[in-house]
Each structure stands twice: as structure tokens, then as C-alpha cells.
Amino acid sequence: MNIPKQPLSHKILKYTLTSAIIFASLWSAAGLEITIARIIDAPRQIGILVGAMFPLDTSQEAFDRIIPKVFESLFIAWAGTVIGAIFSFPISFLAAHNVAAGAVSRITKQILNAIRAFPELILAFVFLPITGLGAFTGTLALGIHSIGTLGKLSSEVIEGIDEGPLEAIKSSGGSKINELIFGVIPQVMPTITSYWLYRFEINLRASAVLGVIGAGGVGQELINQLRFRDFPRAGTVLICTIVLVLVADAISASIRNRIIKGKVAKS
Template sequence: MTAPVLSRAPRTAVPATPHRPRRPARWVIGATVTVVVVLAFWSVDITWARLADLPSELVRYGWLMFSSPTWEKLPDALWQTWQSVQMAWVGTVLGILIATPLSLIAARGFGHAWLRAVLRFVFSTIRAVPEIIFAIIILSMTGLTPLTGALALAINGVGTLGKWGYEAVEAVPPGPIEAARAAGGSPVQVLRWGVWPQATPVFLSFWLYRFEINVRSSAVLGLIGVGGIGDMLTTYTQYREWSTVGMLLIVVIAVTMAIDGISGRIRRRIMEGARVR
């Protein structure tokens, strides 16, 4: 008798190790960025040896400003700070009134494609320009007044609030919107009943956050003479009255931190609701 022939299992082919993909575009971009950074450092006229003196100079000026602040100027500093807050508030309100309806139109599904493109381009262009540039342009019409700062903050706020607004509208769940449209609602009614109830907490949070930004920016706008605490900082820095400058910085930091803290708590309450004890 012949021995049975044992069948051998077929050998499975071992897959070849895939080659690492080549990404020449990534190398080109990395090399380009490196060259640009090196050229930027090389072309800037900076005395690098003076960087070693920076820590000691910071300590010296810190001592001049905060060792004995001039508290006699505190009433004037508080009044100018109040003007800065007013400037920020007016700029925020004007920005909200302009940006909110435009952001609703710029949202996908509520405006024509060409109109959305135009509005989004305008929002991007405004965001690319600092507030101080708008203030310098407005100076020729309104002069060195707090209104100039408020208008500059309002224009700049339109860019950020507009972008935040249409992104918030587009992030709304589609269920209520579809229900409003199925019921025969007009675009305005869909926005009123399908979008706004859900987007209101986000909009309120954005408005408060923009007010925080405007409070800080109003101090910077004061540097060009439109009033507020920044105007006092510029004046006393030019005369090198460091003790007064230190007192002004203390006021600015304290007021800004207080507004940020209050606004932050309000925003958390809006977004998260009341905490159950």
C-alpha cells in the first residue's frame, strides 16, 4: 500500500512593507518658513547685546514705578478709567447693533451666496486692521474725543462679532430650523423661532467677551490722545514720572481684572446655567 500524501497548506504571501510616502511639499514649506525666519532676524536692526541688560532694566523701572506710587493722582486716574470703560461700552453696543443683523445674513442658508461672500470678506478685512488705525482715520472727522475711540472699537468689533455670529448660527441644530420652514415660516420667522432661541446664549457670551476686549483696547487707544486712562499713561510716561505711571498701571490692572472676573462669571452662568447646590 502506498502512504497517503499529506496536503500542504498554501503559503500566504507576506505583504511587502509599504514605502514611506514622500511629501516634497512639506519639505518645501518647512524650508521656506525657516529661510523667512532667518532672514527676518538677520534684517532687523536690533542690538542683540542689549538683551543681556533687559532683566536689570526691568527691575530698575519696576522699582521706580511700584516702590512708592503717587496715590494723590488716584481720583483723576479713576475718572479717566471710567471714561475708558464708557468708551468700551459704547463701542460694544454700536458693534452689536451693526454686526448682529449682518452676521445673520452672512450665515449659510439665510443669505444669497454672493451676499455671504461680500459680508465675510468685509468681516475679514475689518479684523485685519487694528483699532488704532481706525481711530487715526476717524480723527479727521471727530477730533481727539472719546467718541473717536468708541467708533474705532465699534468698527473693529463688527469684524469679530460678525464672524462669531454667523458661525454660531451655522452651529445651531437643524431640527427647529427645519420645523419652522416646514410650518411655512418666512426667513425672518425661521431666524426668530428656529435660530435665535438656541443661539442667544452664545451671542450673549460673545458680546460680553467683546466688551472685555474693548476695555483693554480702550487703554491703548488713549495713547493717541482720544481720552481715557491711556492718555494719562502717555502723558506721565513722556515726563518720566514713574511713580505716577506705576499707580496708573495698578488701577488699569485692577479694573481690567475686576471686569474680566465679573464678565466671566456672567458668561459661565449664561452658558452653563445656575449651579444646583
Template sequence: MTAPVLADPRRTSAPAVPSRPRRRVRTVVAAAVTIVVILAFWSVDITWSRLADLPAELVRYGWLMFSSPTWEKLPDALWQTWQSVQMAWVGTVLGVIVATPLSLVAARGFGPAWLRSILRFVFSTIRAVPEIIFAIIILSMTGLTPLTGALALAVNGIGTLGKWGYEAVEAVPAGPIEAARAAGGSPAQVLRWGVWPQATPVFLSFWLYRFEINVRSSAVLGLIGVGGIGDMLTTYTQYREWSTVGMLLIVVIVVTMTIDGISGRIRRRIMEGARVR
């Protein structure tokens, strides 16, 4: 019986050392970003000496606004806030009506590739434009009315809800979809019975979240004169009636936080179900 041949440790090849990763691209990108940031600060006309006065100015204006708010204008502020909420609600509903069917078609596997590409490009383009730009374009046709703000919120919501929608459809488990197709269902039937029952909670959550965003955005749209609480804020800020501005800010904060809290609880209930006590 022959003895086993032992390997010579001197002839054993050493493990290959991985090559050191090249960081040239990362260094070039970091240098380019640094240069852009420096040029941006250098080109903007900023009086840097005034930054030291900023904390004191914030305290002074905070005292002017919140030391003695003008509560006599509260009824008018609540009415204007209600108009802003109505603007946000109408914009959300219109956005949902238009974006939901388009998002289903834009999902992978339910629409032709050319149409899917066009819809996704439209969604991306809409998201790149702020609501206030849409409002400025629309007001030339509808005038300075709350309808202008609602339409601007609706158009901007189409881009956001459309993207969220097709991503939610593509994240649905494939089992029910394959079962509906195996049963001979048409694309519309597959969407109705294989996709929609599973995606409904996600869609409802997205709609509520978009309503929260629109409530905050409606106050900003009021700055261009389409009505709502933002219109009052612009008017009293221009006249430097800081006590009234403080009261309006308190109303905006309280109403926005209340709507966010209620909507958040509803969304958690939809996504997580009732909590067992």
C-alpha cells in the same frame, strides 16, 4: 467526501506595504520658514548686547514705579478709567447693533451666496486692521475725543462679532429650523423662531467677551490722545514720572481684572446655567 483544500502558505500574497509618505513639501516649508525667521532677525537693527541688561532694567523701572506710587492722582486716574470703560461700552453696543443682523444674513442658508461672500470678506478685512488704525482714520473727522475711540472699537468689533455670529448661527441644531420652514415660515421667521432662541446664549456670551476686549483696547487707544487712562499713561511716561505711572498701571490692572472676572461669571452663568449646590 473530499478533503478541504488548504491554501499553500508559500502562495499567499503578502500584505501590501504602504508607501512611505513624501516629506519633501514639509521639508521645503520648514526650510522656507527658517530662512524667513533668520532674515527677519538679521535685518532688524537689534543691539543684542543690551539683552543682558534687560533683567536689571526691568527691576530698576519696576522699583521706580511700584516702590512708592503717587496716590494723590488716584481720583483723576479713576475718572479717566471710567471714561475708558464708557468708550468700551459704547463701542461694544454700536458693534452689536451693526454686526448682529449682518451676521444673521452672512450665515449659510439665510442669505444669497453673493451677499454672504461680500459680508464675510468685509468681516475678514476689518479683523485684519488694528483698532488704532481705525482710530487714526476716524480722528480726522471727529477729532481727539472719546467718540473717536468708541467708533474705532465699534468698527473693529463688527468684524469679530460678525464672524462669531454667523458661525454661531450655522452651529445651531437643524431640527427647529426645519420645523419652522416646514410650517411655511419666511426666512425672517425661521431666524426668529428656529435660530434665535437657541443662539441667544452664545450671542450674549460673545457680546460680553467683546466688551472685555474693548476695555483692554480702550487703554491702548488712549495712547494716541483720544482720552481715557491711556492718555494719562502716555503723558506721565513722557515726563518720566514713574511713581505716577506705577499707580496708573495698578488701577488699569485692578479694573481690567475686576471687569474680566464679573463678565466671565456672567458668561458662565449664561452658557452653563445656575450651579446646583
């Protein structure tokens, strides 16, 4: 049979990549002092921890402590997302090069990049001395970071619009403002709204984490229980977090689907 040969350059690329990946992992494993004995022992150790969590702590007192914290994470994530959405919306128009003037767009984009460079956790450090320990700090940190990410995504959506409707409005005598309201916003709103919801899903996970440095939410509860070695209660915290994230994800994903795909025609 006559099978065409793979070109030599492909083969070379394949072997260099494979050996580079193997070499990089070995170098990393050696540097981190990860031995085979530790890898083999890890599943047993993880099993011990998981075993210690069961049976879960289902006392009334545990739920009275945990449930408000779980919901606090939800509120932080939502409020943070709303702050991000409200501020990023006008900013994204300034950052889009087909709406704003070239210089304005470039400067706004750089500002958005600068905001995104700070991880939420670092932002939370900045807000801690201003707003103290608590949920408000986490909200602001998530909100500011969301302005950066949502601003970038939204401006990219605006840059990808169809110019036709804008021309139609212009030719019928519409002003620049008319163009924005009737030409741009209806085109970009579905995608941008779905990005807001998507950001909410990400923020929900991030807000669960922020508690570790005292910025509110369920993270504080988990780290405390693990420090006090109260594993059954830590397990309960974990399960409650998982349930909240699963439910919120499912609702948000179904709304996003509905927004993007439209109403499913009844057959």
C-alpha cells in the same frame, strides 16, 4: 526591547523645522541688532524702571486724575461693544449662508472682511478729524472694528445651527420670519451673547491703548507720565489699569460661564 522606529519622513520634518526655527530667530536677532550684551543687561534696566515706580504715587491728586481716565476706558470699551453688537447682529444673519441667499451672504462676508482689515488705530485716525480728540473717537473706532469681528463670529455660529427646529417650524406652517425668531435666535443667542462679552474684554484692552493717539482713555495718561519721567505716577496708572481689567474680566467671564453652562444644579 523592540521599539518601533520613527519613520524617516518624520525625522526629516522634525530636523528641518527645528533648524528653520533656529535660523529664523538668529536671522531676526541679527537684523534687529540684538546682542547678547543687551539681553544680559535688559533685566537690570527693567529692574531700574520698576524700582523707580515704587513707592507708588498715592496722593489724592493723582487718583483724582487717573480714576476718571480709567473709567473712561471702561465706558469707551462698553459703548464700542454695544455699537458692535447692535449692528453686527442683523448683519450676521445676512452673512450666514444658511439664512441669506448665496450672493447676499458672499457680499456681506466680504464687507465684514474689509472692515476687519482696518486695525482699530487706523480707524481712530479716520474719525479724529470728524469727532476730534476724545472718547467718542475711540468709541467709534472700537465699534466699527467690533462690527467686523462680531459679524464674522456670529455668522459662523448661525451657520452651525441644528436645522431640525427650523424644519419643525416650517412643517407646522411657520413663515421665514417665524423660523428666524423661534428657530434660529434661541439656538444662537447664548453663544453670541458670550462673544459680545468676550469682545468687551478685548475692547477694554484696546481702549486703554487708544489714548496714545488722543482717542480717550487711560493710554494718554500713561504715555504722558512716562514722557515726563514721573515714574511713581506711571506705576499708579498701571496698577489702576490692571485692577480694572482684572475685575471686568472676572465679572464678564463669570457671566459668560453662566450663559454657556447654564445654572449649576444645587446638590
